[in-house]
Amino acid sequence: xxxxxVLIVVSGFSGAGKGTIxxxxxxxxxxxxxxxxxxxxxxxxxxxxxxxxxxxSKERFEEAxxxxxLLEFATFVGNYYGTPRKYVEEMISxxxxxILEIEMQGAIQVKTxxxxxxxxxxxxxxxxxxKRRLTERGTEDEATINKRMxxxxxxSEFIDRYDYLxxxxxxxxxxxxxxxxxxxxxxxxxxxxxxxKKINEELKEYI
Amino acid sequence: xxxxxVLIVVSGFSGAGKGTIxxxxxxxxxxxxxxxxxxxxxxxxxxxxxxxxxxxSKERFEEAxxxxxLLEFATFVGNYYGTPRKYVEEMISxxxxxILEIEMQGAIQVKTxxxxxxxxxxxxxxxxxxKRRLTERGTEDEATINKRMxxxxxxSEFIDRYDYLxxxxxxxxxxxxxxxxxxxxxxxxxxxxxxxKKINEELKEYI
Numbered sequence: 261x262x263x264x265x266v267l268i269v270v271s272g273f274s275g276a277g278k279g280t281i282x283x284x285x286x287x288x289x290x291x292x293x294x295x296x297x298x299x300x301x302x303x304x305x306x307x308x309x310x311x312x313x314x315x316x317s318k319e320r321f322e323e324a325x326x327x328x329x330l331l332e333f334a335t336f337v338g339n340y341y342g343t344p345r346k347y348v349e350e351m352i353s354x355x356x357x358x359i360l361e362i363e364m365q366g367a368i369q370v371k372t373x374x375x376x377x378x379x380x381x382x383x384x385x386x387x388x389x390x391k392r393r394l395t396e397r398g399t400e401d402e403a404t405i406n407k408r409m410x411x412x413x414x415x416s417e418f419i420d421r422y423d424y425l426x427x428x429x430x431x432x433x434x435x436x437x438x439x440x441x442x443x444x445x446x447x448x449x450x451x452x453x454x455x456x457k458k459i460n461e462e463l464k465e466y467i
Numbered sequence: 468x469x470x471x472x473v474l475i476v477v478s479g480f481s482g483a484g485k486g487t488i489x490x491x492x493x494x495x496x497x498x499x500x501x502x503x504x505x506x507x508x509x510x511x512x513x514x515x516x517x518x519x520x521x522x523x524s525k526e527r528f529e530e531a532x533x534x535x536x537l538l539e540f541a542t543f544v545g546n547y548y549g550t551p552r553k554y555v556e557e558m559i560s561x562x563x564x565x566i567l568e569i570e571m572q573g574a575i576q577v578k579t580x581x582x583x584x585x586x587x588x589x590x591x592x593x594x595x596x597x598k599r600r601l602t603e604r605g606t607e608d609e610a611t612i613n614k615r616m617x618x619x620x621x622x623s624e625f626i627d628r629y630d631y632l633x634x635x636x637x638x639x640x641x642x643x644x645x646x647x648x649x650x651x652x653x654x655x656x657x658x659x660x661x662x663x664k665k666i667n668e669e670l671k672e673y674i
Contacts, residue, residue: 381656387669406673413670419663424654427662437654444651447631447644449588455634456626462594463620466613 262446263454265291265357267348267374270438271367272382273412275394277428281382282361284435292442295360296347298324301339314344331377332362332369343370357442364415371421378445380438381422385429387412469653470661472498472564474555474581477645478574479589480619482601484635488589489568491642499649502567503554505531508546521551538584539569539576550577564649571622578628585652587645588629592636594619 272278286292298314300321309315316324321340324330333342343360351358360370370377384390390412394405419425424441428434449456479485493499505521507528516522523531528547531537540549550567558565567577577584591597597619601612626632631648635641656663 383666385662387666387672409670409673413667413673416663416667416670420656422656424651425656425659425663426654427659440647441651441654444631444648447633447648449627449629449632452632452634455592456623456632459590459594460620460623463616463623465594466616466620 262355262451264451265352265355266442266445266448266451267295267352267370267377268292268357268359268442268445269367269370269377269379270359270361270382271364271379271415271422272426272428273384273390273415274408275390275397275412276382276384277393277431277434278361278382280431281426281428281434281438282359284431285438286359288435289357289439289442291355292357292359293351295343295358298330298333298342298344299339301341314347328373331373332366334366345374348374364418368418368421376448376450378424378441379422380424380426380441381419382426382428382434383419385427469562469564469658471658472559472562473649473652473655473658474502474559474577474584475499475564475566475649475652476574476577476584476586477566477568477589478571478586478622478629479633479635480591480597480622481615482597482604482619483589483591484600484638484641485568485589487638488633488635488641488645489566491638492645493566495642496564496646496649498562499564499566500558502550502565504548505537505540505551506546506548508548521554535580538580539573541573552581555581571625575625575628583655583657585631585648586629587631587633587648588626589633589635589641590626592634 270278270282286294296314298316298321300316300318303309303315307313318340321342324342325333329344329346330342331345331348333340348358367379371379384393391409394400394408426434426437477485477489493501503521505523505528507523507525510516510522514520531549532540536552537549538552538555540547555565574586578586591600598612598616601607601615633641633644
Protein backbone atom coordinates (compact mmCIF):
# COMPACT_ATOMS: atom_id res chain seq x y z
CA UNK A 261 0.00 0.00 0.00
CA UNK A 262 1.17 3.50 -0.82
CA UNK A 263 2.06 5.83 2.06
CA UNK A 264 -0.52 8.30 0.73
CA UNK A 265 -3.25 7.72 -1.84
CA VAL A 266 -4.23 9.96 -4.73
CA LEU A 267 -7.38 11.70 -5.89
CA ILE A 268 -8.17 10.67 -9.46
CA VAL A 269 -10.61 12.92 -11.32
CA VAL A 270 -12.12 11.42 -14.47
CA SER A 271 -13.90 13.55 -17.06
CA GLY A 272 -14.64 13.02 -20.69
CA PHE A 273 -16.97 13.74 -23.54
CA SER A 274 -20.55 12.67 -22.96
CA GLY A 275 -20.60 9.26 -24.64
CA ALA A 276 -16.89 8.54 -24.12
CA GLY A 277 -17.68 5.70 -21.75
CA LYS A 278 -16.19 7.16 -18.59
CA GLY A 279 -18.98 5.85 -16.35
CA THR A 280 -18.33 2.27 -17.47
CA ILE A 281 -14.57 2.70 -17.01
CA UNK A 282 -14.95 4.08 -13.49
CA UNK A 283 -17.41 1.37 -12.47
CA UNK A 284 -15.08 -1.36 -13.75
CA UNK A 285 -11.93 -0.01 -12.12
CA UNK A 286 -13.64 0.48 -8.75
CA UNK A 287 -14.90 -3.13 -8.86
CA UNK A 288 -11.36 -4.34 -9.56
CA UNK A 289 -9.47 -2.24 -6.99
CA UNK A 290 -9.99 -2.76 -3.26
CA UNK A 291 -7.78 0.29 -2.51
CA UNK A 292 -9.86 2.58 -4.73
CA UNK A 293 -13.16 4.07 -3.66
CA UNK A 294 -15.64 6.44 -5.24
CA UNK A 295 -15.76 9.93 -3.82
CA UNK A 296 -18.92 10.61 -1.79
CA UNK A 297 -20.77 13.80 -2.72
CA UNK A 298 -22.57 16.21 -0.43
CA UNK A 299 -26.05 17.11 -1.63
CA UNK A 300 -29.16 19.00 -0.59
CA UNK A 301 -31.52 16.67 -2.43
CA UNK A 302 -33.74 14.27 -0.48
CA UNK A 303 -32.45 10.71 0.06
CA UNK A 304 -34.17 8.15 -2.16
CA UNK A 305 -35.32 4.74 -0.99
CA UNK A 306 -32.31 2.66 0.04
CA UNK A 307 -29.79 5.51 -0.02
CA UNK A 308 -27.60 5.69 3.07
CA UNK A 309 -26.23 8.95 4.50
CA UNK A 310 -22.42 8.96 4.44
CA UNK A 311 -22.37 6.14 1.90
CA UNK A 312 -24.52 7.09 -1.12
CA UNK A 313 -24.21 10.80 -0.34
CA UNK A 314 -23.75 13.14 2.59
CA UNK A 315 -27.31 14.49 2.83
CA UNK A 316 -27.44 18.02 4.27
CA SER A 317 -29.70 21.06 4.44
CA LYS A 318 -29.32 24.02 2.10
CA GLU A 319 -27.99 26.11 5.03
CA ARG A 320 -25.38 23.49 5.91
CA PHE A 321 -24.30 23.23 2.24
CA GLU A 322 -23.89 26.99 1.94
CA GLU A 323 -21.89 27.02 5.16
CA ALA A 324 -19.67 24.30 3.63
CA UNK A 325 -19.15 26.51 0.56
CA UNK A 326 -18.14 29.56 2.59
CA UNK A 327 -15.85 27.51 4.86
CA UNK A 328 -13.99 26.14 1.83
CA UNK A 329 -15.03 22.60 2.75
CA LEU A 330 -15.77 21.65 -0.86
CA LEU A 331 -13.33 20.85 -3.67
CA GLU A 332 -16.03 21.79 -6.18
CA PHE A 333 -19.77 22.23 -6.29
CA ALA A 334 -22.56 22.79 -8.77
CA THR A 335 -26.33 23.03 -8.86
CA PHE A 336 -28.56 20.58 -10.67
CA VAL A 337 -32.38 20.69 -10.85
CA GLY A 338 -32.65 22.99 -7.84
CA ASN A 339 -30.20 21.13 -5.61
CA TYR A 340 -26.58 21.56 -4.63
CA TYR A 341 -24.01 18.81 -5.25
CA GLY A 342 -20.39 19.04 -4.14
CA THR A 343 -17.25 17.12 -3.22
CA PRO A 344 -16.22 17.41 0.45
CA ARG A 345 -12.47 17.83 0.90
CA LYS A 346 -12.53 16.07 4.28
CA TYR A 347 -13.61 12.64 3.00
CA VAL A 348 -11.02 12.76 0.20
CA GLU A 349 -8.25 13.78 2.60
CA GLU A 350 -9.17 11.08 5.12
CA MET A 351 -9.03 8.32 2.52
CA ILE A 352 -5.81 9.61 0.96
CA SER A 353 -4.04 9.88 4.32
CA UNK A 354 -4.91 6.21 4.91
CA UNK A 355 -3.13 5.32 1.65
CA UNK A 356 -6.39 4.78 -0.23
CA UNK A 357 -7.19 6.23 -3.63
CA UNK A 358 -10.37 8.15 -4.35
CA ILE A 359 -11.92 8.44 -7.78
CA LEU A 360 -14.29 11.20 -8.81
CA GLU A 361 -16.21 11.18 -12.08
CA ILE A 362 -17.13 14.73 -12.87
CA GLU A 363 -17.57 17.14 -15.76
CA MET A 364 -14.81 19.41 -16.94
CA GLN A 365 -15.79 22.57 -15.08
CA GLY A 366 -15.86 20.68 -11.78
CA ALA A 367 -12.56 18.97 -12.56
CA ILE A 368 -10.84 22.31 -13.14
CA GLN A 369 -12.34 23.64 -9.88
CA VAL A 370 -10.91 20.60 -8.07
CA LYS A 371 -7.44 21.16 -9.55
CA THR A 372 -7.30 24.77 -8.34
CA UNK A 373 -8.33 23.77 -4.82
CA UNK A 374 -6.45 20.47 -4.64
CA UNK A 375 -3.46 20.66 -6.99
CA UNK A 376 -2.31 17.11 -6.12
CA UNK A 377 -5.44 15.77 -7.90
CA UNK A 378 -4.70 13.79 -11.06
CA UNK A 379 -7.00 14.87 -13.90
CA UNK A 380 -7.76 12.29 -16.57
CA UNK A 381 -9.77 12.97 -19.72
CA UNK A 382 -11.46 10.15 -21.62
CA UNK A 383 -12.12 10.46 -25.35
CA UNK A 384 -13.21 8.07 -28.08
CA UNK A 385 -10.67 7.77 -30.91
CA UNK A 386 -12.56 10.26 -33.12
CA UNK A 387 -15.51 12.67 -33.23
CA UNK A 388 -17.16 10.31 -35.69
CA UNK A 389 -16.98 7.48 -33.16
CA UNK A 390 -18.36 9.79 -30.44
CA LYS A 391 -21.38 10.59 -32.63
CA ARG A 392 -21.83 6.91 -33.45
CA ARG A 393 -21.89 5.96 -29.75
CA LEU A 394 -24.35 8.71 -28.86
CA THR A 395 -26.62 7.71 -31.75
CA GLU A 396 -26.39 4.01 -30.93
CA ARG A 397 -27.70 4.59 -27.41
CA GLY A 398 -30.99 5.43 -29.08
CA THR A 399 -32.14 7.50 -26.11
CA GLU A 400 -31.81 10.99 -27.58
CA ASP A 401 -33.06 12.82 -30.65
CA GLU A 402 -30.79 14.35 -33.29
CA ALA A 403 -31.01 17.87 -31.77
CA THR A 404 -29.91 16.65 -28.32
CA ILE A 405 -27.06 14.66 -29.82
CA ASN A 406 -25.89 17.69 -31.78
CA LYS A 407 -25.97 19.73 -28.56
CA ARG A 408 -23.73 17.13 -26.94
CA MET A 409 -21.38 17.27 -29.92
CA UNK A 410 -21.22 21.05 -29.59
CA UNK A 411 -20.49 20.70 -25.87
CA UNK A 412 -17.74 18.22 -26.82
CA UNK A 413 -16.29 20.86 -29.15
CA UNK A 414 -16.18 23.37 -26.28
CA UNK A 415 -14.54 20.83 -23.97
CA SER A 416 -12.00 19.82 -26.60
CA GLU A 417 -10.44 23.27 -26.26
CA PHE A 418 -9.46 22.59 -22.63
CA ILE A 419 -8.10 19.04 -22.67
CA ASP A 420 -4.56 20.36 -22.20
CA ARG A 421 -5.58 21.28 -18.64
CA TYR A 422 -5.68 17.55 -17.86
CA ASP A 423 -2.73 15.52 -16.63
CA TYR A 424 -3.50 12.49 -18.76
CA LEU A 425 -5.54 11.49 -21.78
CA UNK A 426 -7.18 8.08 -22.16
CA UNK A 427 -8.37 7.03 -25.60
CA UNK A 428 -11.26 4.66 -25.04
CA UNK A 429 -11.14 2.35 -28.02
CA UNK A 430 -11.30 -0.90 -26.07
CA UNK A 431 -12.75 -0.99 -22.55
CA UNK A 432 -10.37 -3.57 -21.05
CA UNK A 433 -7.30 -1.87 -22.48
CA UNK A 434 -8.53 1.50 -21.28
CA UNK A 435 -9.11 0.26 -17.71
CA UNK A 436 -5.68 -1.36 -17.72
CA UNK A 437 -4.13 1.94 -18.80
CA UNK A 438 -6.04 3.73 -16.04
CA UNK A 439 -4.59 1.26 -13.51
CA UNK A 440 -1.16 2.21 -14.87
CA UNK A 441 -1.83 5.94 -14.51
CA UNK A 442 -2.94 5.47 -10.89
CA UNK A 443 0.13 3.34 -10.19
CA UNK A 444 2.38 6.04 -11.72
CA UNK A 445 0.63 8.72 -9.65
CA UNK A 446 1.71 6.90 -6.49
CA UNK A 447 5.26 7.82 -7.50
CA UNK A 448 4.59 11.56 -7.15
CA UNK A 449 6.97 12.82 -4.43
CA UNK A 450 3.93 14.10 -2.54
CA UNK A 451 2.74 10.50 -1.98
CA UNK A 452 6.01 9.69 -0.19
CA UNK A 453 6.34 12.86 1.87
CA UNK A 454 6.90 10.82 5.05
CA UNK A 455 9.75 8.82 3.54
CA UNK A 456 11.32 11.96 2.05
CA LYS A 457 11.12 13.74 5.39
CA LYS A 458 12.75 10.77 7.13
CA ILE A 459 15.61 10.62 4.59
CA ASN A 460 16.10 14.39 4.86
CA GLU A 461 16.27 14.12 8.68
CA GLU A 462 18.75 11.23 8.54
CA LEU A 463 20.96 13.17 6.12
CA LYS A 464 21.13 16.17 8.48
CA GLU A 465 23.68 14.13 10.41
CA TYR A 466 26.20 14.94 7.64
CA ILE A 467 25.81 18.73 7.68
CA UNK B 468 4.18 3.56 -30.98
CA UNK B 469 3.21 6.82 -29.34
CA UNK B 470 2.44 9.78 -31.59
CA UNK B 471 5.13 11.75 -29.77
CA UNK B 472 7.81 10.47 -27.41
CA VAL B 473 8.88 11.92 -24.08
CA LEU B 474 12.11 13.20 -22.59
CA ILE B 475 12.83 11.33 -19.36
CA VAL B 476 15.37 12.97 -17.04
CA VAL B 477 16.79 10.71 -14.34
CA SER B 478 18.65 12.09 -11.33
CA GLY B 479 19.35 10.71 -7.91
CA PHE B 480 21.70 10.64 -4.98
CA SER B 481 25.22 9.55 -5.82
CA GLY B 482 25.11 5.84 -4.97
CA ALA B 483 21.37 5.45 -5.62
CA GLY B 484 22.04 3.20 -8.60
CA LYS B 485 20.63 5.42 -11.34
CA GLY B 486 23.38 4.53 -13.82
CA THR B 487 22.55 0.83 -13.56
CA ILE B 488 18.83 1.52 -13.89
CA UNK B 489 19.28 3.69 -17.00
CA UNK B 490 21.62 1.16 -18.64
CA UNK B 491 19.15 -1.67 -18.01
CA UNK B 492 16.07 0.16 -19.27
CA UNK B 493 17.83 1.34 -22.44
CA UNK B 494 18.92 -2.24 -23.18
CA UNK B 495 15.32 -3.42 -22.74
CA UNK B 496 13.54 -0.71 -24.75
CA UNK B 497 14.05 -0.35 -28.51
CA UNK B 498 11.99 2.89 -28.51
CA UNK B 499 14.15 4.50 -25.84
CA UNK B 500 17.53 6.03 -26.56
CA UNK B 501 20.11 7.86 -24.49
CA UNK B 502 20.40 11.58 -25.07
CA UNK B 503 23.60 12.54 -26.90
CA UNK B 504 25.60 15.34 -25.27
CA UNK B 505 27.52 18.12 -26.97
CA UNK B 506 31.05 18.55 -25.61
CA UNK B 507 34.25 20.47 -26.20
CA UNK B 508 36.49 17.67 -24.98
CA UNK B 509 38.60 15.67 -27.46
CA UNK B 510 37.14 12.40 -28.79
CA UNK B 511 38.72 9.32 -27.24
CA UNK B 512 39.71 6.22 -29.20
CA UNK B 513 36.62 4.59 -30.64
CA UNK B 514 34.23 7.45 -29.91
CA UNK B 515 32.06 8.48 -32.84
CA UNK B 516 30.85 12.03 -33.46
CA UNK B 517 27.04 12.19 -33.37
CA UNK B 518 26.85 8.88 -31.55
CA UNK B 519 29.03 9.00 -28.42
CA UNK B 520 28.91 12.80 -28.30
CA UNK B 521 28.57 15.75 -30.62
CA UNK B 522 32.21 16.97 -30.57
CA UNK B 523 32.48 20.71 -31.13
CA SER B 524 34.90 23.60 -30.62
CA LYS B 525 34.65 25.95 -27.67
CA GLU B 526 33.45 28.71 -30.02
CA ARG B 527 30.71 26.51 -31.44
CA PHE B 528 29.60 25.46 -27.94
CA GLU B 529 29.37 29.07 -26.78
CA GLU B 530 27.39 29.94 -29.88
CA ALA B 531 25.02 27.06 -29.01
CA UNK B 532 24.62 28.52 -25.51
CA UNK B 533 23.76 32.00 -26.77
CA UNK B 534 21.38 30.64 -29.43
CA UNK B 535 19.44 28.71 -26.79
CA UNK B 536 20.30 25.42 -28.50
CA LEU B 537 20.98 23.61 -25.22
CA LEU B 538 18.49 22.31 -22.67
CA GLU B 539 21.23 22.52 -20.02
CA PHE B 540 24.98 22.74 -19.84
CA ALA B 541 27.80 22.58 -17.30
CA THR B 542 31.58 22.61 -17.21
CA PHE B 543 33.69 19.69 -16.02
CA VAL B 544 37.50 19.57 -15.85
CA GLY B 545 37.88 22.49 -18.25
CA ASN B 546 35.37 21.31 -20.83
CA TYR B 547 31.77 22.13 -21.65
CA TYR B 548 29.07 19.44 -21.67
CA GLY B 549 25.47 20.10 -22.66
CA THR B 550 22.23 18.62 -23.98
CA PRO B 551 21.23 19.79 -27.46
CA ARG B 552 17.53 20.48 -27.79
CA LYS B 553 17.51 19.55 -31.48
CA TYR B 554 18.43 15.88 -31.04
CA VAL B 555 15.82 15.47 -28.29
CA GLU B 556 13.11 17.14 -30.36
CA GLU B 557 13.92 15.07 -33.44
CA MET B 558 13.64 11.79 -31.55
CA ILE B 559 10.47 12.84 -29.72
CA SER B 560 8.73 13.97 -32.90
CA UNK B 561 9.43 10.50 -34.34
CA UNK B 562 7.59 8.96 -31.36
CA UNK B 563 10.81 7.85 -29.68
CA UNK B 564 11.67 8.43 -26.04
CA UNK B 565 14.93 9.97 -24.93
CA ILE B 566 16.49 9.38 -21.53
CA LEU B 567 18.97 11.71 -19.91
CA GLU B 568 20.87 10.84 -16.74
CA ILE B 569 21.96 14.07 -15.15
CA GLU B 570 22.49 15.69 -11.78
CA MET B 571 19.83 17.77 -10.07
CA GLN B 572 20.97 21.23 -11.16
CA GLY B 573 20.97 20.16 -14.81
CA ALA B 574 17.59 18.47 -14.42
CA ILE B 575 16.03 21.65 -13.08
CA GLN B 576 17.61 23.63 -15.95
CA VAL B 577 16.04 21.18 -18.41
CA LYS B 578 12.59 21.54 -16.82
CA THR B 579 12.64 25.34 -17.15
CA UNK B 580 13.65 25.13 -20.82
CA UNK B 581 11.61 22.07 -21.75
CA UNK B 582 8.62 21.84 -19.40
CA UNK B 583 7.31 18.65 -21.05
CA UNK B 584 10.36 16.78 -19.67
CA UNK B 585 9.50 14.15 -17.05
CA UNK B 586 11.84 14.45 -14.05
CA UNK B 587 12.46 11.28 -12.06
CA UNK B 588 14.48 11.12 -8.86
CA UNK B 589 16.04 7.85 -7.66
CA UNK B 590 16.68 7.25 -3.97
CA UNK B 591 17.64 4.24 -1.89
CA UNK B 592 15.07 3.42 0.83
CA UNK B 593 17.07 5.23 3.55
CA UNK B 594 20.12 7.39 4.19
CA UNK B 595 21.66 4.45 6.04
CA UNK B 596 21.35 2.31 2.91
CA UNK B 597 22.85 5.11 0.80
CA LYS B 598 25.89 5.24 3.09
CA ARG B 599 26.17 1.46 3.04
CA ARG B 600 26.22 1.39 -0.78
CA LEU B 601 28.80 4.16 -1.02
CA THR B 602 31.00 2.40 1.53
CA GLU B 603 30.59 -1.00 -0.11
CA ARG B 604 31.94 0.33 -3.42
CA GLY B 605 35.28 0.59 -1.59
CA THR B 606 36.54 3.24 -4.02
CA GLU B 607 36.37 6.29 -1.78
CA ASP B 608 37.68 7.32 1.64
CA GLU B 609 35.46 8.31 4.56
CA ALA B 610 35.84 12.06 3.89
CA THR B 611 34.71 11.73 0.27
CA ILE B 612 31.75 9.58 1.29
CA ASN B 613 30.74 12.13 3.90
CA LYS B 614 30.93 14.84 1.24
CA ARG B 615 28.57 12.79 -0.95
CA MET B 616 26.22 12.36 2.01
CA UNK B 617 26.25 16.11 2.57
CA UNK B 618 25.51 16.67 -1.12
CA UNK B 619 22.64 14.19 -0.76
CA UNK B 620 21.30 16.27 2.12
CA UNK B 621 21.33 19.38 -0.07
CA UNK B 622 19.59 17.54 -2.89
CA SER B 623 16.99 16.06 -0.56
CA GLU B 624 15.58 19.56 -0.10
CA PHE B 625 14.60 19.81 -3.78
CA ILE B 626 13.08 16.40 -4.55
CA ASP B 627 9.61 17.95 -4.68
CA ARG B 628 10.68 19.63 -7.94
CA TYR B 629 10.62 16.18 -9.57
CA ASP B 630 7.59 14.63 -11.22
CA TYR B 631 8.20 11.17 -9.85
CA LEU B 632 10.16 9.40 -7.16
CA UNK B 633 11.65 5.92 -7.59
CA UNK B 634 12.78 4.04 -4.50
CA UNK B 635 15.56 1.72 -5.61
CA UNK B 636 15.31 -1.20 -3.24
CA UNK B 637 15.34 -3.90 -5.90
CA UNK B 638 16.80 -3.24 -9.37
CA UNK B 639 14.31 -5.28 -11.41
CA UNK B 640 11.30 -3.83 -9.59
CA UNK B 641 12.71 -0.34 -9.99
CA UNK B 642 13.24 -0.74 -13.75
CA UNK B 643 9.74 -2.15 -14.09
CA UNK B 644 8.34 0.87 -12.26
CA UNK B 645 10.34 3.16 -14.54
CA UNK B 646 8.79 1.42 -17.58
CA UNK B 647 5.39 2.18 -16.00
CA UNK B 648 6.25 5.86 -15.50
CA UNK B 649 7.36 6.19 -19.13
CA UNK B 650 4.18 4.44 -20.27
CA UNK B 651 2.07 6.81 -18.15
CA UNK B 652 3.94 9.80 -19.56
CA UNK B 653 2.80 8.82 -23.05
CA UNK B 654 -0.70 9.65 -21.85
CA UNK B 655 0.13 13.33 -21.32
CA UNK B 656 -2.17 15.31 -23.66
CA UNK B 657 0.94 16.84 -25.21
CA UNK B 658 1.96 13.42 -26.60
CA UNK B 659 -1.33 13.20 -28.50
CA UNK B 660 -1.51 16.77 -29.75
CA UNK B 661 -2.13 15.56 -33.33
CA UNK B 662 -5.09 13.40 -32.30
CA UNK B 663 -6.52 16.16 -30.13
CA LYS B 664 -6.22 18.68 -32.95
CA LYS B 665 -7.97 16.26 -35.31
CA ILE B 666 -10.86 15.66 -32.89
CA ASN B 667 -11.17 19.41 -32.27
CA GLU B 668 -11.33 20.04 -36.05
CA GLU B 669 -13.94 17.32 -36.56
CA LEU B 670 -16.07 18.74 -33.76
CA LYS B 671 -16.09 22.21 -35.35
CA GLU B 672 -18.74 20.82 -37.69
CA TYR B 673 -21.21 21.09 -34.79
CA ILE B 674 -20.64 24.76 -33.96
